[in-house]
Structure formats: C-alpha cells, structure tokens
Amino acid sequence: MEIARLQKQWIKDKLYKGKVIIIIGPRQVGKTTLINEILKSENFLFLDGDDPTIRELLNSPNTEQLKGILGNYPLVFVDEAQRIKDIGITLKIIHDRFNDLQVLVSGSSSFELSGLTQEPLTGRKWTCFLYPISWEEWEKHAGYIRAEQSLEERLVFGMYPEILTNVAEQKELLLELSESYLYKDIFSLGLIKKPDAIHRLLQALAYQVGNEVSFNELSNLLKIDVKTVISYIELLEQAFVIFRLGTFSRNLRNEIKTNKKIYFYDNGVRNALINNFSPVSLRNDIGALWENFLISERVKFLEYHKLNREIFFWRTKFQQEVDFVETFDGKVLGFEFKWNPKQKVSFPASFVESYNAETKVIHRENFREFVMDKNRQKI
Template sequence: MPIHRQILQSIKERMFRNKAILILGPRQVGKSTLCESLLKEIGVPWLYLNGDEADVRAELTDATSARLRNIIGEKKVLFIDEAQRIPGIGLTLKIIVDQIKDVQVIATGSSAFDLANLSNEPLTGRKFEFFLFPLSFGEMVKEHGLLGEKRMIEQRMIYGYYPDIVTQAGQEQELLKLLAGSYLYKDLLMLEQINKPVLLEKLLKALALQIGSEVNYHELGQIVSADKNTVEKYIDLLEKAYVVFRVSAFNRNVRTELKKGKKIYFYDCGIRNAILGNFNSMNTRTDVGALWENYFLVERMKFQAYRGVDAKLYFWRTTAQQEIDFIEESEGGIKAIECKWNSKSVVKFPKPFTDAYPDAELRFAHPGNFEKMIGFDD
C-alpha cells in the first residue's frame, strides 16, 4: 500500500472545476503514485501519457483541439507525467481547459524549467498548482504513530524522506547514491547552459558543506574555479530542479540588519548527505547543528504548504554577527525560531531584534518539542 499523501484531498477537491491541475516537485517524490491513487479513488476512465516518451511529445506539441479530442477519446481525465518535457505544454493545456471542458487534465513536472515557466502565461486563471515534497514527518506519523516517527528523526536526518528510501529499509545508502546521481542531473544536463557537469558536482558539494551558513557567490566561485555569475546561474538552475532552495535575510527596522544575505538548504537531508558521501551516525558527526536546521526548516515548510498556510521564511543577522536561525512572517505576525540539537542549550535572542520587534513570538526548536514546533499545535 502506498503511503497516504496529505495533499491528496486538496487536489481531489479541485477536480472537475474547469482548470488544469499542475503537480510540481523533485523527481522520485511520488507524483505519479499520488496521481494514480487519486484517480483510483475517483473511479473515472483516465488516460496516462508520459512526456519522457518521444511519440507523446510529438503528439502533444502544437496539438489542435481536434487532435487532442482524438487522443483523449472517451476518457474523463488526461494525466500527463513529466509534462515539462513537452514543448509548448502551456498552450496545449490551455486548449484542453478552454475547448474540451468535460475533461480534467493533470500534469506533473519534475522541474520548473518549462512546466511552471512556460505554462504561466497561457494558463493564467486556468490552473491549480500544487507542490509535492518528499514524504513528511506528518505523513509518516500516520504510518508509525507520533512516538514511532519521533524515534526515527535521526534516521530521517541521515537518509531523508524519499519514498524509495523510507520503504526499502537496509538499502538506504545504495538507493540514495543512485537517486542523487540520476535525480540531480537528469533535468539539469538537458539544458544547454549546463555544459560542465564536473563544475556542477563541485558546486553541490560546496553547498552541501555550507548548509546553515550564509553563502557568498564570489567565495563559492573560488572554491569551484568558476566566476561569480556562473555560480549564481547554476544555483538558480539547481533551485528550479528542486534540489536546493534559498532563504533570504530578514530586514525591516534595524539599521545594521543584513539586507542581501542568502542561505541555501536542501529539500532533503538524505540527498545532501549522499552528495557528501557522509552517512555517519549523529553522535560522530560535526554537522549535526546544520543538519537539524535543514531538517526542521523543510518539515515546517511541508506542514505549512499542505495546510495552505501563507508564510515567508527568512534568517536574521546583523553586521555585528548577531543572528537568529529563522524568521517566519505571516498574517499572524512574526515568529523568531532558534534551532538546537541539544534541548538543554541556552537560547538568547539578540536584544536588537527583541527591541525592534517586541511583538515577535520567540521559539526554541529541539528534538523534544519538534512536532509542536513544526505546527502540530498551531
């Protein structure tokens, strides 16, 4: 039995409302499995097409409404997997939404290179867009219970939450190495801009070593022997392939707040550790604090995304190096969050921050209160 995904109900509620449904996310996070589960629940005739196949791309590129009707036939749902591989996919989806109104189209994509970008203009007002992460703490609580999944936190920080990794115990390292290779490079190496795979590998290792630290494109360039602009371009592409994401500096009231800083985190700790080839246990690692930050941040992001919470995440630092791990800004106000692996750590929030933001909610996230801190008590 596939693991139940929290996002499934939200997608189900938006079916047959005369809009395309786009499901984005990294490769191998279970987008196809999610769609198959959804379609089995709904119980209507559906057609599956895979954008990785050349004949599918040929049929759906520059397709007319007549051709699309012939392809779809009597089916009620058209499911296009890896739709970003199909040139002009946005216009094709628009034709289906506008002219074949009795058919629900669902498209999945493992990169933002085409599906998100090229579908934006044609599908304005014609789509529901969802993002599927690797499995979440909340989803695994449904499988193992709260106590059972909390006992697995160290395992998840080392091996991550990809479905194949979670469901095939004992094969984590082998599978992660395969996943980190094919998953990271399949979309990226299709791009003309990526003509130096060795540089990409060096950059990924440098980023993996710097999670939780502010990144400097010029310094990264020196590490990987590339210019600053190339580094920034490659990081942008890694972000669009859902390998990493950037967190910006928070600044509102304090003159000494950093205004242009960036930190970079990975969507999955297992992928990050596979890039470094480091699957050591937590009690022998020197990067536990950074891993805990990455793990906490992504689980908080998953919880909010699946609950439809609109919140922006930042870090905070001053020119005097006073800092707070995460700032979360939403309609409910500002939360300042410090992450420590050791629950007995003494946490003090910098006075310049508390003076400037007296109404901010101050929180301390550690493994003991993890479920509450990611949102179970919100």
C-alpha cells in the same frame, strides 16, 4: 508500503472545478503514484511525456487533432509534462476548447513546467507542490513510537519515499539519487556547460548548510565565474534540490540585507553529496543536520496546510542572529534551532523589541509543534 500524502485530499477537492491541476516537485517523490491513487476509480486517459510518440502528438496540435487524441474521456493525466515542447499552449487549448474535461499534469522540474505554463494558463490552473515525505506524513504512517525511534536515522538518510521503504538499501539508493536522478532534466536539456561543476557546487553548499553563502567565494573555489554560480544555483532551486532563504530586514541600520542561506529539500541528499552517512552520535555537524531538517519540514508544512507565510533568517553586522523568521498578518515569529533541549538560548533584544517578535527555541523534545498539523500548532 504506501505512505498517505497530505496533498491527496486537496487534489481530490479540486477535481472537476474547471481548472487544470498541476503537480510539481523533485523526481522520485511519488507524484505519479499519488495521482494514480487518486484516479484509481476514475475513467481517464494516461499520456506519458517520456514516450516519444506522446511527445510528438502533443507538440503544437490543433483542436481537431486534440479531439481525436482525447476522445470521450472525462479526465486526462499528462505525466512528465516537462518533456513536451510548448505544453503550456497545448494545455491552454485543451482547457479553453474542452470545457468538461479535467486535466491533471505532473512534472519534475519547475523551471520547465511552471515557466511554460505560467503565462498560457494564467487563471486556468491550480498548482500543487509535492516534496519528499514530510515528518507529519511519516509519523501518521509509522506511528509515534516508530517515528520517534527513527528520528536520528531520518536526519542522516532523509525522507524520500524509496528510502523510507527500503531501509536496507538506503545508502546505495541515496547515492544513485544524488548522482543522477535529481539532475536528469537539467542535463538532458543541455542547460549546464560544465556538468562536473554542478556536483562540486552542491558539495560546497552541503558543507555550508546553516551558514551564509558568498557567491564570490563559491566562484573562487570552483574556478567558475559568479554569473555561472548564480545561474546554476537558480537551476538547482527550480529542480527542487535546494532552496534559498533571504534576510529579514525592515528597521535596523546594521541589519544584513542581501545575504542568503541555502538549504536542501532533503537531508539524505545533502549527506550523499558529501558521502557522510555516519550516525548522529559520531558527527560534528548535528547543528546543520537539525537546522536543515527543521527548515525543510517547515517548508512542507506551510505548503501542505496552505499557510501563506514568508520565511527568512535574521542577522546584524555585529553577528546577532536568529535562525529562522516567519512573518504573516503583521506578526513576526523568531525561531532558534538546538538539538540539545538543555542548551540555553538568548534572542537578541534588538530583534524582539524592534519587531515585537514572538520567539521560540525548537529542540529535540518539542519539534513536532513546529512541523506537524495545524491542530498541534502553538506558534
């Protein structure tokens, strides 16, 4: 069962336009599957970064060596490129010396791939992010009724492709994913001095979804210094396990200006970390599940539809709060997330008046207009 990805057409439109195309995202989200689907009718050379021979061949080759490796192929696909040392320099040489060659590159950890390619490939690349299956992709595949029936299950088990296509084994697959695959690159590079601390840190963050995170409190809880906590959180962000939401602050003196909230790219991973797969009806954290689901889906939506918007949360020292704030073209949008459509919500007047903000409550019955395609957007 193959689920059509929204990024497919964008990638196809960028082929043979004179730039390297880089696809990055978490492990197991279907990057290789997507590229192979796009290239199924193309004549291309496949280079696997997991293959030691390929890594050796692409480790600082000169132009003549590259000419021999690439041959007369019109297109080359380098998979798991983050495993190849100095891949950015090699891609720069290929781009500059082989003008008619299209290069596609995939990688699972942005802290390696993006970092190594940013400077060498400045002005030479298109970058595409691929996340777990979006609700928009899932509903287009499954149909409205089936998707609607699955919503509560998706809040618990998430949206990874293998989870959606292997429902009978989703618990076991999620536990395996959260315990090994997601951190493979971090561990293999020796970037973590205390591997057990990563899991304990993620568990602590999983319990704090929707709340502001204190690095000092995490440091005391985990018995590691604050700098290590911050460093590990940055690595987990770059490996696409979590992402931070900063505070929105422009005018008011009592606004919180430096705090962060941390969310998971996938609800299933979050629940696997705390080993809680209970159904929604039996949980006391439905607010956190709903908020994490909606914000992660909005991140996918904005990326896949190339909407250049900044995202935040808003709070004052007097505990006035708006769950999610989006800004673009001088506009400010404020959102509150409630699972129950009947729950009453009042937006702080200081927020609405100070920023002339449009506001909206996103709940169980209207969430599609927040996470679906642009034609359905009302906000």
